[in-house]
Amino acid sequence: MKRTIITVVGKDTVGIIAKVCTYLANNRINILDISQTIVQDYFNMMMIVDMNDSLKSSAEISKEMAQIGEEIGVVIKCQREDIFDKMHRI
Amino acid sequence: MINMREVVETNKMIEEENLDVRTITLGISLMDCIDSDLEKLKSNIYNKITLTAKNLVSTGKEIESEFGIPIVNKRISITPIALIGGAACKSSQDFASIAKVLDDAAKEVGVNFIGGYSALVSKGMTKADELLIRSIPLALSTTDRVCSSINLGSTKTGINMDAVKLLGEIILETAEYTKEFDSLGCAKLVVFCNAPDDNPFMAGAFHGVTEADAVINVGVSGPGVVKTALEKVRGENFEILCETIKKTAFKVTRVGQLVAQEASKRMGIPFGIVDLSLAPTPAIGDSVADILCEMGLEYAGAPGTTAALALLNDQVKKGGVMASSYVGGLSGAFIPVSEDQGMINAVTAGAITIEKLEAMTCVCSVGLDMIAIPGNTKATTISGIIADEMAIGMINQKTTAVRLIPVIGKDVGEIVEFGGLLGYAPVMPVNQFSCDAFIQRGGRIPAPIHSFKN
Numbered sequence: 131m132k133r134t135i136i137t138v139v140g141k142d143t144v145g146i147i148a149k150v151c152t153y154l155a156n157n158r159i160n161i162l163d164i165s166q167t168i169v170q171d172y173f174n175m176m177m178i179v180d181m182n183d184s185l186k187s188s189a190e191i192s193k194e195m196a197q198i199g200e201e202i203g204v205v206i207k208c209q210r211e212d213i214f215d216k217m218h219r220i
Numbered sequence: 221m222i223n224m225r226e227v228v229e230t231n232k233m234i235e236e237e238n239l240d241v242r243t244i245t246l247g248i249s250l251m252d253c254i255d256s257d258l259e260k261l262k263s264n265i266y267n268k269i270t271l272t273a274k275n276l277v278s279t280g281k282e283i284e285s286e287f288g289i290p291i292v293n294k295r296i297s298i299t300p301i302a303l304i305g306g307a308a309c310k311s312s313q314d315f316a317s318i319a320k321v322l323d324d325a326a327k328e329v330g331v332n333f334i335g336g337y338s339a340l341v342s343k344g345m346t347k348a349d350e351l352l353i354r355s356i357p358l359a360l361s362t363t364d365r366v367c368s369s370i371n372l373g374s375t376k377t378g379i380n381m382d383a384v385k386l387l388g389e390i391i392l393e394t395a396e397y398t399k400e401f402d403s404l405g406c407a408k409l410v411v412f413c414n415a416p417d418d419n420p421f422m423a424g425a426f427h428g429v430t431e432a433d434a435v436i437n438v439g440v441s442g443p444g445v446v447k448t449a450l451e452k453v454r455g456e457n458f459e460i461l462c463e464t465i466k467k468t469a470f471k472v473t474r475v476g477q478l479v480a481q482e483a484s485k486r487m488g489i490p491f492g493i494v495d496l497s498l499a500p501t502p503a504i505g506d507s508v509a510d511i512l513c514e515m516g517l518e519y520a521g522a523p524g525t526t527a528a529l530a531l532l533n534d535q536v537k538k539g540g541v542m543a544s545s546y547v548g549g550l551s552g553a554f555i556p557v558s559e560d561q562g563m564i565n566a567v568t569a570g571a572i573t574i575e576k577l578e579a580m581t582c583v584c585s586v587g588l589d590m591i592a593i594p595g596n597t598k599a600t601t602i603s604g605i606i607a608d609e610m611a612i613g614m615i616n617q618k619t620t621a622v623r624l625i626p627v628i629g630k631d632v633g634e635i636v637e638f639g640g641l642l643g644y645a646p647v648m649p650v651n652q653f654s655c656d657a658f659i660q661r662g663g664r665i666p667a668p669i670h671s672f673k674n
Binding site: 135137163165167174176178188189192193207208209210211212213214215216217218 | 221222223224226227228229230231282285286287288289471474475477478
């Protein structure tokens with residue numbers, strides 16, 4: 131499975147999750163796990179998503195998500211799970 | 221499953237601590253380009269490089285965006301040109317014209333350096349080797365991206381002192397040819413003892429004759445990550461210090477291994493090695509010298525520096541070896557002066573000298589690197605410094621190198637600007653006593669006794 135980690139960090143505001151999830155749904159990206167916290171007014175979210183049926187390439191998704199982040203004032207990064215897996219698991 | 225803490229840790233390394241993959245270097249064999257007709261040879265070389273490397277830069281960018289890890293440089297190493305050009309080149313100008321072709325090919329595929337304008341002369345020089353070496357000043361002053369390296373000695377063969385003498389003169393001549401640019405040509409020229417065949421780092425990268433037709437080698441880096449990890453164990457004993465470096469090196473190298481395998485898969489070119497080096501850049505927080513300071517030294521160069529560097533180098537290797545299936549290249553801590561802000565600070569404060577740097581090269585991965593010296597230094601003095609460094613490599617069975625920049629028109633204390641990743645450096649004083657008679661002897665220093673292991 132081609133899993134990707136999406137991280138969203140920034141000032142908390144209404145509709146961050148809604149915006150991100152709508153985009154993912156529109157591109158047929160399935161969310162497997164979400165964890166989210168607010169630390170000192172800062173919104174921190176990590177999603178694990180499955181991109182197998184995605185309508186677009188990872189590079190496109192990553193670029194468009196970054197744009198959405200800019201619109202709502204947060205930083206959104208999409209990274210293949212492998213980079214975390216390789217670094218933290220033997 | 222990966223948790224948020226781990227994701228945050230990785231991204232902090234990338235965003236705040238300058239973790240990056242320093243280079244993906246594509247090694248290309250030019251053996252099948254050899255021809256006795258110079259024009260034919262040049263077109264063969266151009267075609268082979270531009271065809272093999274056509275996807276290198278785009279693949280690198282793809283991996284960067286998918287994994288969110290910066291890949292700073294995409295580079296090419298090639299078979300030493302002295303071997304490839306021997307049949308066709310009748311003069312130094314002929315060789316320099318090949319350098320021009322390499323430069324054009326590098327620009328066409330979009331890599332920032334191409335290494336392998338090289339000769340392997342650790343025991344003796346062929347006519348072609350000598351012509352290539354004599355062409356270096358012209359080649360490096362008429363190209364932008366070509367890097368040159370010469371292997372002058374090895375533990376198995378001893379040291380070729382004729383070539384050491386010649387290179388002292390060539391380094392000065394290269395400095396003279398590029399004097400308008402603070403003798404920048406010398407930053408692209410390095411001499412080695414025990415040069416590795418699979419080094420992905422410039423200026424010393426070349427594609428050894430023992431290698432396959434094409435191969436992907438990756439150099440990782442992350443001095444900032446190690447420094448930050450050590451900030452958390454201030455005051456702890458050496459056991460904890462060493463464990464922390466080892467674990468950090470493991471994490472950094474795993475990223476390199478991942479990138480190397482992905483690049484190899486996507487380009488359909490076999491994976492060679494990961495070079496687990498700590499390579500600094502002039503950026504703040506990307507310094508090897510700062511790691512030494514974090515261990516408890518006021519400046520790099522203070523008493524204890526060699527011990528600190530020795531343990532750093534060793535722990536980087538121990539952590540890295542476990543993280544990668546194949547390691548090679550130079551693998552260890554680099555201590556260039558101009559490319560490391562902490563080193564520059566140490567020179568400016570008067571904490572470090574060339575002699576101390578020489579001692580440090582006994583325990584680090586490479587050698588005297590990116591050191592600016594006065595432009596009026598004698599050729600024999602440069603040869604003497606090279607000979608010392610080659611001897612350290614030969615006796616200790618390790619790779620050592622010298623990349624000195626005699627800056628024409630500048631003297632001790634003046635600042636030299638190289639720009640970009642090459643940084644800037646204060647000109648350092650050189651021992652003024654003569655070694656003329658020693659260098660003039662000629663011939664070669666025999667291989668040491670412990671090279672006879674048969």
